[in-house]
Amino acid sequence: xxxxxxxxxxxxxxxxxxxxxxxxxxxxxxxxxxxxxxxxxxxxxxxxxxxxxxxxxxxxxxxxxxxxxxxxxxxxxxxxxxxxxxxxxxxxxxxxxxxxxxxxxxxxxxxxxxxxxxxxxxxxxxxxxxxxxxxxxxxxxxxxxxxxxxxxxxxxxxxxxxxxxxxxxxxxxxxxxxxxxxxxxxxxxxxxxxxxxxxxxxxxxxxxxxxxxxxxxxxxxxxxxxxxxxxxxxxxxxxxxxxxxxxxxxxxxxxxxxxxxxxxxxxxxxxxxxxxxxxxxxxxxxxxxxxxxxxxxxxxxxxxxxxxxxxxxxxx
Amino acid sequence: xxxxxxxxxxxxxxxxxxxxxxxxxxxxxxxxxxxxxxxxxxxxxxxxxxxxxxxxxxxxxxxxxxxxxxxxxxxxxxxxxxxxxxxxxxxxxxxxxxxxxxxxxxxxxxxxxxxxxxxxxxxxxxxxxxxxxxxxxxxxxxxxxxxxxxxxxxxxxxxxxxxxxxxxxxxxxxxxxxxxxxxxxxxxxxxxxxxxxxxxxxxxxxxxxxxxxxxxxxxxxxxxxxxxxxxxxxxxxxxxxxxxxxxxxxxxxxxxxxxxxxxxxxxxxxxxxxxxxxxxxxxxxxxxxxxxxxxxxxxxxxxxxxxxxxxxxxxx
Numbered sequence: 123x124x125x126x127x128x129x130x131x132x133x134x135x136x137x138x139x140x141x142x143x144x145x146x147x148x149x150x151x152x153x154x155x156x157x158x159x160x161x162x163x164x165x166x167x168x169x170x171x172x173x174x175x176x177x178x179x180x181x182x183x184x185x186x187x188x189x190x191x192x193x194x195x196x197x198x199x200x201x202x203x204x205x206x207x208x209x210x211x212x213x214x215x216x217x218x219x220x221x222x223x224x225x226x227x228x229x230x231x232x233x234x235x236x237x238x239x240x241x242x243x244x245x246x247x248x249x250x251x252x253x254x255x256x257x258x259x260x261x262x263x264x265x266x267x268x269x270x271x272x273x274x275x276x277x278x279x280x281x282x283x284x285x286x287x288x289x290x291x292x293x294x295x296x297x298x299x300x301x302x303x304x305x306x307x308x309x310x311x312x313x314x315x316x317x318x319x320x321x322x323x324x325x326x327x328x329x330x331x332x333x334x335x336x337x338x339x340x341x342x343x344x345x346x347x348x349x350x351x352x353x354x355x356x357x358x359x360x361x362x363x364x365x366x367x368x369x370x371x372x373x374x375x376x377x378x379x380x381x382x383x384x385x386x387x388x389x390x391x392x393x394x395x396x397x398x399x400x401x402x403x404x405x406x407x408x409x410x411x412x413x414x415x416x417x418x419x420x421x422x423x424x425x426x427x428x429x430x431x432x433x434x435x436x437x438x
Numbered sequence: 439x440x441x442x443x444x445x446x447x448x449x450x451x452x453x454x455x456x457x458x459x460x461x462x463x464x465x466x467x468x469x470x471x472x473x474x475x476x477x478x479x480x481x482x483x484x485x486x487x488x489x490x491x492x493x494x495x496x497x498x499x500x501x502x503x504x505x506x507x508x509x510x511x512x513x514x515x516x517x518x519x520x521x522x523x524x525x526x527x528x529x530x531x532x533x534x535x536x537x538x539x540x541x542x543x544x545x546x547x548x549x550x551x552x553x554x555x556x557x558x559x560x561x562x563x564x565x566x567x568x569x570x571x572x573x574x575x576x577x578x579x580x581x582x583x584x585x586x587x588x589x590x591x592x593x594x595x596x597x598x599x600x601x602x603x604x605x606x607x608x609x610x611x612x613x614x615x616x617x618x619x620x621x622x623x624x625x626x627x628x629x630x631x632x633x634x635x636x637x638x639x640x641x642x643x644x645x646x647x648x649x650x651x652x653x654x655x656x657x658x659x660x661x662x663x664x665x666x667x668x669x670x671x672x673x674x675x676x677x678x679x680x681x682x683x684x685x686x687x688x689x690x691x692x693x694x695x696x697x698x699x700x701x702x703x704x705x706x707x708x709x710x711x712x713x714x715x716x717x718x719x720x721x722x723x724x725x726x727x728x729x730x731x732x733x734x735x736x737x738x739x740x741x742x743x744x745x746x747x748x749x750x751x752x753x754x
Binding site: 280281282284286287288289291292294295296298299304305308312313314315316317320324327364367368369 | 596597598600602603604605607608610611612614615620621624628629630631632633636640643680683684685
């Protein structure tokens with residue numbers, strides 16, 4: 123059932139024990155949403171706990187460090203934030219997939235899996251959580267502002283992506299006025315390049331290849347590259363944006379070898395080309411401009427499959 | 439004489455023929471300020487013309503293309519925008535340096551060279567010009583909004599730099615609401631990497647060296663690299679940010695060989711290290727976090743001089 127902000131606030135006020143879930147491979151928006159909400163619930167005297175199927179990057183430690191889960195008993199009210207579908211809960215999907223009482227999300231592709239859904243087409247789930255927290259009447263401190271700013275800034279590529287609009291800028295103006303440590307967050311999220319990342323980027327760049335009249339660019343990142351550079355999967359995210367940034371490229375893809383040997387594929391598109399359509403053909407999904415999918419085939423098959431899907435969407 | 443917004447508006451209304459000047463090596467803020475003001479003056483029925491000592495990058499053509507100078511007669515009212523000192527007028531300094539009737543600027547290091555100065559500590563001169571245009575009562579259309587957004591977004595590194603504050607975000611929210619082609623502008627300013635730039639970046643990276651316990655990183659860009667990559671000086675700007683972005687680096691410098699054989703040096707700093715202090719020792723200037731200077735010495739001497747200045751500021 124789709125609910126509005128007022129109903130969402132009522133439901134949160136009615137309950138006392140909350141389990142807050144983030145999606146797998148947690149990013150700034152799902153974590154910012156979760157920890158901002160956790161803090162607001164705490165301020166309301168509620169018990170709350172957090173779970174995520176995957177480890178969180180240490181870059182986000184300013185959100186999660188020192189946050190202890192409360193004892194929430196056997197039957198908590200389960201809230202999923204920034205989770206578009208149950209399988210995105212990763213290992214937690216089996217236990218909680220059909221027990222989500224409330225989902226707060228901004229993906230218009232949301233699978234309506236939750237008992238109650240607060241869904242709005244905003245740049246980040248954190249924008250919606252910001253509205254929820256304001257409506258709850260909770261005082262927003264620098265910690266909450268930092269969490270919300272993290273989600274909004276990361277999900278908009280620091281306000282560069284097309285999902286950024288005047289509401290986004292007004293939300294951020296309000297948060298910055300409350301007090302956001304933009305210096306620390308921007309440096310962590312957007313400014314800092316480790317030496318190992320720089321090495322990884324150089325190795326990955328050497329794999330750059332063009333297809334379909336240079337309208338498509340593909341980069342591959344292997345486990346061997348992580349070893350050679352001293353880098354790791356957590357660091358490869360910025361490379362995801364690179365192929366699409368090349369002049370004239372309409373579809374950029376990055377094929378990332380996982381430790382399991384499977385491949386994760388990130389697709390970014392330009393103009394009318396729909397990245398979620400490209401990834402849906404391989405069982406994935408996402409937004410029009412940025413999407414992802416996975417493949418358990420070998421490298422050559424994986425590459426051929428994604429290239430074929432890109433060809434179809436390019437009409438080449 | 440320092441004036442306020444109201445006085446600035448009165449002066450602009452009183453005069454009829456305007457010459458608007460941008461600083462040399464024109465960037466998004468000086469051009470955005472100039473062309474937004476030019477458009478506003480035109481809407482008020484004034485005559486206006488634009489001059490700049492250097493060629494404008496074609497990336498800014500959406501601002502200047504199709505804009506013709508009016509006949510402004512022999513004694514125009516001369517306005518300099520985003521110009522902190524007369525020598526920044528480049529070749530125009532000799533003729534106009536002592537004839538600036540009004541300067542609209544956001545550099546607190548402004549040399550107070552103009553007859554009247556509207557100076558405010560904002561992230562971009564375009565933020566101040568936005569206030570001026572609103573106060574002039576001119577309707578702000580998409581063209582003006584595009585110009586102003588260009589200046590604000592480029593001078594803040596797309597809202598990442600520390601000069602970005604809640605006022606900045608509110609100004610941008612207003613502009614985006616009026617209608618800014620953020621898609622086109624962000625792509626041109628922040629997203630697009632030409633193949634020649636990617637080649638240049640790879641060549642430049644190979645020169646990366648660390649000094650002072652890896653607290654300082656320096657990259658050199660030579661004329662030979664431009665030739666080898668097919669790139670040029672206009673494209674090297676993003677590399678300027680790279681050295682400082684490396685984990686642990688407090689001072690990042692890029693030494694750029696000019697066609698004349700002289701060297702331009704860009705310095706970016708972290709924390710308390712003052713980039714303008716480092717550059718001032720070589721006769722340059724700028725902001726605390728980003729500054730520049732020039733050297734007519736040979737490469738080795740140039741590098742040694744900037745390293746010595748960096749050493750002094752690092753206290754190494």
